[in-house]
Each structure stands twice: as structure tokens, then as C-alpha cells.
Amino acid sequence: MVENSKDTARARADLRFKKQEEAATVRQKAMAEYAAxxxxxxxxxxxxxxxxxxxxxxxxxxxxxxPAKKPARAKKKIA
Structure with missing residues (x-):
């Protein structure tokens, strides 16, 4: 029974480790794409x-x- 629980714990630890590794790989790939x-x-x-x-x-x-400037217009005189 002790052996069985050790195997179960080891399997869970391996599964957790694999998930973490996959997540790290996905993060690295996403960061590489972002950088590119x-x-x-x-x-x-x-x-x-x-x-x-x-x-x-x-x-x-x-x-x-x-540009050529136009000559200034003469001001009108108010009579």
C-alpha cells in the first residue's frame, strides 16, 4: 500500500511537472513570436x-x- 501511494504521488508529481514544462514552452514560444x-x-x-x-x-x-511675391496693392484713399 505504501508502495502504491508512492507511485501515485510520483505520477501526480510527474504530471504536474509536465504541465509546468508545457506552460513554460508555450510562454517561450509566445514571447519569441512577440519579439519577432x-x-x-x-x-x-x-x-x-x-x-x-x-x-x-x-x-x-x-x-x-x-515663390515670386505679388506687389502690394495700393491702399484706397477715402475721399
Missing amino acids: ESDARQAKTNKLRALRLAKEAEDLANAPAT
Whole structure:
């Protein structure tokens, strides 16, 4: 009987250990996926930022130097 209870306790402990190991594996996998998504998002953001800055620099280089100002209108005299 003592032997049987030891076996039962050992089986429960093994089962609990396996569940903990599975949970740890699932957590590690989820964190790895989260990190990969975060890295991909950051890379995409950096790429888009670089493209935007390049376009802004190109637009600034191709913009006319200064727009021609219209002459000021003469003020009307009130008679």
C-alpha cells in the first residue's frame, strides 16, 4: 500500500511537472513570436521613415527657390 501511494504521488508529481514544462514552452514560444513581430514592425517603421525623409529631401531640392511675391496693392484713399 505504501508502495502504491508512492507511485501515485510520483505520477501526480510527474504530471504536474509536465504541465509546468508545457506552460513554460508555450510562454517561450509566445514571447519569441512577440519579439519577432516587434522586430518586424520596427524594421518596417525604420524603412518607411527612411523613405519619407528621402522624399521630403527630394521635394525640398526640387522646390522653387522662393515663390515670386505679388506687389502690394495700393491702399484706397477715402475721399
